[in-house]
Each structure stands twice: as C-alpha cells, then as structure tokens.
Amino acid sequence: MPLPAFDRRRLFAATGGLGAASLLAACSDDADPVQTQPDGKPFSFLDERSGEDVKLPLVPTNVVAFTGLAAALYDYGVEVAAVFGPTTLSDGQPDLQAGRLPVEELTVLGNAWGEFDVEQYAALGPELLVSHYYEGFDLWFVPEDRLEEIESLAPGIGIEVSKPTIDQIIDRHAALAEALGADLNSEENAAAVERFGNAAGSVAAAVAEKPLKVLAVGAWPDGLYIANPPTFNVLAKSTELGVDLVVPDNPDQNNYWELLSWENVDKYDADVIFLDTRTGNLTAEQLLAEQPTWAALPAVEAGQVYGWNAEPVYSHVGGAIELERIAEGLTSGQAL
Known part of the structure; x- marks a missing residue:
C-alpha cells in the first residue's frame, strides 16, 4: 500500500500505504508455527x-x-x-x-x-x-x-x-x-481459519448492535489522509460486513487517499476513527501533542481512536487480528 511522495506519490499509488515510511526509511501471537x-x-x-x-x-x-x-x-x-x-x-x-x-x-x-x-x-x-x-x-x-x-x-x-x-x-x-x-488441515491451521471467521462475525455483530460512522485515516506531517475503503482490502471487508465507513469525496488519482490539510481535518464527521499504525505514520500521542485541530475532533475528544493496519499479514491469523481490532473499536465506541 502506498505512501506520500517516492517520489512518495508513486509508492503511495502502488500500496495505498501511508505506513510505508519504512519503505523510504530504513499483534503478537506466541504460538510456534506448524x-x-x-x-x-x-x-x-x-x-x-x-x-x-x-x-x-x-x-x-x-x-x-x-x-x-x-x-x-x-x-x-x-x-x-x-x-x-x-x-x-x-x-x-x-x-x-x-x-x-x-x-x-x-x-x-x-x-x-x-x-x-x-x-x-x-x-x-x-x-x-x-x-x-x-x-x-x-x-x-x-x-x-x-x-x-x-x-x-x-x-x-x-x-x-x-x-x-x-x-x-x-x-x-x-x-x-x-x-x-x-x-492446512493441522489443528493449528484449522483453528486459524475458525478464528478468522469468528473475527468477521464479531465485526458484523458489533455493527448490528450499534451502528456507528467510522473514519479510517493515516497521519503524516503534511496532513491527514482519509482512506478510500474500496481500495484497502481490510476496509472493503469491513464494509462488506456492514461497517459504515466514510468514503472520501476527492481521493487521489490512484483512488487510495484524500489528503486534508491540518486546518481542514474536520471535513468528515465520525463517531470512531481508525488510525493507521504502520511505521512512519504519526502516532495518536504525537497528534495530540502537535495538532490541535486533530485533538478537537469529537472522536478524539471522546477517546474513540483505534488502530488499523493497511498492510495486514495475509494469513488467517493475520486477517483475524485486523478484524478483531476493528470489532473491538466498534464495540468500545459510542455514537456522538
């Protein structure tokens, strides 16, 4: 998934990935693999x-x-x-x-x-x-x-x-x-497939219990990047499961992100915000300390900011972990 300008722009276009600073600069499960x-x-x-x-x-x-x-x-x-x-x-x-x-x-x-x-x-x-x-x-x-x-x-x-x-x-x-x-038929791998299915079910259940408006973003010094759900497979899966994700009005030419200046980060209303946690993104702590317009967002003031990963590990365990994070945020969040 891409990141800003590789010129970062070309790299961003490929990966949708704001967390890809690790490309430009140099959930843990303790079980041993089969x-x-x-x-x-x-x-x-x-x-x-x-x-x-x-x-x-x-x-x-x-x-x-x-x-x-x-x-x-x-x-x-x-x-x-x-x-x-x-x-x-x-x-x-x-x-x-x-x-x-x-x-x-x-x-x-x-x-x-x-x-x-x-x-x-x-x-x-x-x-x-x-x-x-x-x-x-x-x-x-x-x-x-x-x-x-x-x-x-x-x-x-x-x-x-x-x-x-x-x-x-x-x-x-x-x-x-x-x-x-x-x-793939081992006990461990069968359990991973079941965990992925259960995680998807948890997202759907959270939506059914408490519909919320959700915004997925990445944060860089030049502004807040609003993720376009159809181009991120974990967000597209969430939409399929019923999550009401904000779709940006004006995504970039590669259809991944809409860049908002820090003065305009309140463009979209949201009850819950998911912040990209990949290497290179600004952290929630950095944003609170450095960006007053971010700190003033209702979801931020309510403590309803959670992590998401635009480049999940593509195994049943890895996919389950990302869906579990989304389900947890939806379950914890409240309508604002």
Whole structure:
C-alpha cells in the first residue's frame, strides 16, 4: 500500500500505504508455527505477474521472501531462509509487517526500500524468491534496477495484493504455504481459519448492535489522509460486513487517499476513527501533542481512536487480528 511522495506519490499509488515510511526509511501471537514437511513432489505455483506457473522438479526448501509474505507463511508453518523488506524498527523490535516472525533469528537482506543485498542473496543459494505484487510495480521491495540479476539466481513469484479481496489474498498465501509443504488441515491451521471467521462475525455483530460512522485515516506531517475503503482490502471487508465507513469525496488519482490539510481535518464527521499504525505514520500521542485541530475532533475528544493496519499479514491469523481490532473499536465506541 502506498505512501506520500517516492517520489512518495508513486509508492503511495502502488500500496495505498501511508505506513510505508519504512519503505523510504530504513499483534503478537506466541504460538510456534506448524512445521512443514516438503514431500519431494514437483512444485508448481502461479506467478500472478505473468499469469504463468513457476515449475520446479522438487518443492524448494531454500526460499527467500518479502517480510510480509514470509510472516504469512510462518503463520501456516513455513519458515524461509531469508527476508527482505520492513522487518525491524530502529530499536530492534519487529516491524508491524513482520507479524509473528522471530525477527532476531532472521537473515535480513534489506530492511528498507531500495535495500537488497544481492551478494548475500546469491551466497544463500536460493531456490525460489516470493514477494507481493502491486499493479505498476514488479516484485515488491526487489530493486527494479537489479531485478533481472536477482531473478537469474532463482525464479520469482509475485502474489497480487492490490486488487483481490482479503479473503482471496489470504487463500493465495495459504495455497503457497501448502505448495511449500504446510499442512492446512493441522489443528493449528484449522483453528486459524475458525478464528478468522469468528473475527468477521464479531465485526458484523458489533455493527448490528450499534451502528456507528467510522473514519479510517493515516497521519503524516503534511496532513491527514482519509482512506478510500474500496481500495484497502481490510476496509472493503469491513464494509462488506456492514461497517459504515466514510468514503472520501476527492481521493487521489490512484483512488487510495484524500489528503486534508491540518486546518481542514474536520471535513468528515465520525463517531470512531481508525488510525493507521504502520511505521512512519504519526502516532495518536504525537497528534495530540502537535495538532490541535486533530485533538478537537469529537472522536478524539471522546477517546474513540483505534488502530488499523493497511498492510495486514495475509494469513488467517493475520486477517483475524485486523478484524478483531476493528470489532473491538466498534464495540468500545459510542455514537456522538
């Protein structure tokens, strides 16, 4: 999901993501993943960039992945050889996109946009490279000027995350995990699927009990970004479940955000505000201290500001966590 101007504007357009400051600058679940057991069969999986299957004679065991995708695989029981993309914060704590990955144990080829240690990657002897795919970009977080060189070392697979529904995207990640040896019928994975369904049910139940007007935003120094729900899969899912989300009047040309100056942040009424918590966004504490117009919003004065993640970990556990956060905010909030 994109961020402001990469020029940040182009990057924002791809990802919808204000939290992507981690691209420009350098929910936890303690359960261990189910361990996978590749069975020696041939491997085949669709690369959604080209629409063609990537085929290998055996299931690869030396896989390198974009951090967010690796986090989803980990939830299903697949561990990768190395990751690239936002993995740790400056204090060593996991980035939001790392999900439940044991970041202290990971080989990280690059932690920020433009970072990818090709020499270290080659030394790993990779068999497969997997990443997300946004329209207008190639493999997410793989430097375009070295893509050909990188893909000459191992075939790449891109999973489309900008257009499909969150259910479809999660299913694709689960399918990749299964192709790499995960047992989707394990007790842990079955419980994760049930948890996702229950989380969706909790959102629907909260809406039925107490309809509220909801605003999803990201906050940067240049202003407040109003999220356009149809272009963010977790928000689109929430709308499907009945959440009354504000739809901005004038989203940008890529249809992700409407930017409001700090003088005009009261343009839209809302009972509850969900604030993007990805790395790079201003925090609720920073906003209260630095932006009086934000502090004066009714939802802020009422303490009805909650977090959301525009780039969830696309596993059943990851999706459940995001829907649970939304359900919690709706349950706690009151009409104003």
